[in-house]
Amino acid sequence: DSGVTQTPKHLITATGQRVTLRCSPRSGDLSVYWYQQSLDQGLQFLIQYYNGEERAKGNILERFSAQQFPDLHSELNLSSLELGDSALYFCASSGALSSTQYFGPGTRLTVL
Amino acid sequence: DAKTTQPPSMDCAEGRAANLPCNHSTISGNEYVYWYRQIHSQGPQYIIHGLKNNETNEMASLIITEDRKSSTLILPHATLRDTAVYYCIARQANSGYALNFGKGTSLLVTP
Numbered sequence: 001d002s003g004v005t006q007t008p009k010h011l012i013t014a015t016g017q018r019v020t021l022r023c024s025p026r027s028g029d030l031s032v033y034w035y036q037q038s039l040d041q042g043l044q045f046l047i048q049y050y051n052g053e054e055r056a057k058g059n060i061l062e063r064f065s066a067q068q069f070p071d072l073h074s075e076l077n078l079s080s081l082e083l084g085d086s087a088l089y090f091c092a093s094s095g096a097l098s099s100t101q102y103f104g105p106g107t108r109l110t111v112l
Numbered sequence: 113d114a115k116t117t118q119p120p121s122m123d124c125a126e127g128r129a130a131n132l133p134c135n136h137s138t139i140s141g142n143e144y145v146y147w148y149r150q151i152h153s154q155g156p157q158y159i160i161h162g163l164k165n166n167e168t169n170e171m172a173s174l175i176i177t178e179d180r181k182s183s184t185l186i187l188p189h190a191t192l193r194d195t196a197v198y199y200c201i202a203r204q205a206n207s208g209y210a211l212n213f214g215k216g217t218s219l220l221v222t223p
């Protein structure tokens with residue numbers, strides 16, 4: 001158990017819909033990262049927040065957005081969903097500016 | 113982060129040592145070598161990291177060559193549960209940015 005929690009574990013929705021994925025980092029970790037892993041694809045970095053502020057952006061679509069709240073949990077919002085958005089979405093957290101990231105169990109999103 | 117190269121796949125018999133190589137010939141002096149693994153569809157799991165000295169923890173050992181151009185992750189007594197994709201990543205200390213996962217090595221532990 002990494003100490004990072006993600007909800008829900010599974011999400012099935014239809015094209016055009018909007019969903020919210022939630023992540024609670026390890027106690028005390030200030031950084032939260034979101035990654036996407038499509039079928040047979042590698043882990044792709046989406047976005048990072050540090051202590052409530054956006055710190056870095058990766059290959060995140062404009063239809064996707066995220067935020068980190070004062071209690072440090074984070075939400076990833078995916079809108080106007082397409083079939084190709086079906087993937088595993090992982091959240092990771094790290095302390096201060098540590099290089100060691102700890103990953104949650106992921107949310108499996110299926111868009112039908 | 114320096115580029116790393118790993119074999120795409122390896123096999124190992126259960127109970128034997130699994131030695132997973134990684135080449136990082138362009139690694140800079142302040143870059144650490146990190147190892148993660150991902151068991152099928154689970155979140156990546158941190159294993160170990162090191163700078164230039166060999167490191168050991170409860171999961172594995174990390175051997176880094178003296179010139180730091182390559183390293184080997186050793187799972188001393190592989191079990192079926194060690195079947196996973198193993199990623200070697202070079203990155204600077206205290207780099208709080210995203211991890212760049214390459215393709216990794218798919219390790220299959222067989223009975």
